[in-house]
Amino acid sequence: MIIRDLAPGDFDAVWRIRRRAFGGPATPGPSWPGDPATFRGFVAESGGEPCGFLRIRRMGQFFGGRVVPMGGLASVAVDPHARGQGVAGGLVAAALEAMRADGQPLSALFTSVPALYRGRGWERSGVVERVELGMTAFRGVPGGKYTLRPLTSSTLDELRACYLELACDLDGMLAGHTPSGDPDLGSAVVDSEGKLRGYVALDRRDGELDVHDFVALDQEAAATLLRALGSWAGLVDKVRLRLPEPDVVSMLLPDAGVRTVEPWYLRVVDFPAAVAARGWPAARFLAEGTHTCVEIVDEHAPWHAGTYRLVVRDGTVHCVQSDDRPDVRLHARALGPWYSGAVPTTTLRRTGLCTGDASVLDALITSTTPRMLDSF
Ligand SMILES: CC(C)(COP(=O)(O)OP(=O)(O)OC[C@H]1O[C@@H](n2cnc3c(N)ncnc32)[C@H](O)[C@@H]1OP(=O)(O)O)[C@@H](O)C(=O)NCCC(=O)NCCS
Incomplete structure (x- = not known):
């Protein structure tokens, strides 16, 4: 088995390996495999054919208020016929050496197969936390004094700056983040001087709001955004929020909701x-x-x-x-x-x-x- 860097000639074969493991359309979209400056890929080759793939995303994570370069391991996949023979182990070993050589002193990942990574030095160290709330939970939220605006009234740079102001105080948060969801549904809050103090970025599906970002720099911003979410009562049954600081929301609402955590x-x-x-x-x-x-x-x-x-x-x-x-x-x-x-x-x-x-x-x-x- 050979482990080597991903080359442009591998893109189609690697898409198929990835698809066999995780599903997806038969042919890759135009954005595959993404900007080469943002990741480093490794391919495992057996008998001259690619049979395994892994990528290291170039990321940064806040710890103690500073951004630490971090390699985000993703898309780890081995073809069914090649599994159980050490291919993933070989890819992960190559990734470790590469991250050290590329100046990434940390590596983070999400996994459905913890044993593969725990045996190689990764361990549960943080969470993505979600809270699910029925619409009654939003009744009686104290009124925030800030002004609500459409999300689209803020530029991407303004939203990113707002996110970073919050993220730099929270260990584990990524330094690079782009709000996702339907921009037409999101809201932003500004203070009396028109300065952005928070935003929600969300999607609506199957009678639920899926809030990808709930970014509030202070209590006024959090309260104003929660009231905005509560205004969907009658149109949706539930709100699911991905939260950087769950306690800010649970301390403002009478109902703490149902929390779930996804470890990294x-x-x-x-x-x-x-x-x-x-x-x-x-x-x-x-x-x-x-x-x-x-x-x-x-x-x-x-x-x-x-x-x-x-x-x-x-x-x-x-x-x-x-x-x-x-x-x-x-x-x-x-x-x-x-x-x-x-x-x-x-x-x-x-x-x-x-x-x-x-x-x-x-x-x-x-x-x-x-x-x-x-x-x-
Ligand atoms: C998970 C996957 C990448 C493992 O690839 P592989 O080449 O078979 O793995 P290896 O033979 O190198 O095994 C490496 C170690 O992981 C362990 N391992 C592999 N697959 C495992 C599984 N499904 N459950 C638990 N442990 C597993 C092996 O026991 C081995 O442990 P060891 O180092 O103590 O001997 C492969 O099965 C796959 O592509 N699965 C589908 C996609 C997927 O789940 N990717 C992981 C997402 S994080």
């Missing part, structure tokens, strides 16, 4: 680079010189296996290789949940993925539920 998995591909790239807000409250020595155990990414000294200096964390005796040992699978703040080390210890004194590691990361609005 994270892997640290290059530990020193991941430490250097993120922000460390909690470090500002730690004494200068606070330090710990961490051993990383990672058979699938041997380039960063070893011992590092993490030191708090000037409100951030510095990472250098060290010969000191480690205070704490982290298995590759523990890195994503620790780095994202999704799982405290007390819990990681009980899974056997963390041993030793992890008190400084806990102090460095604020425990949270990392989120995304996008699935990919």
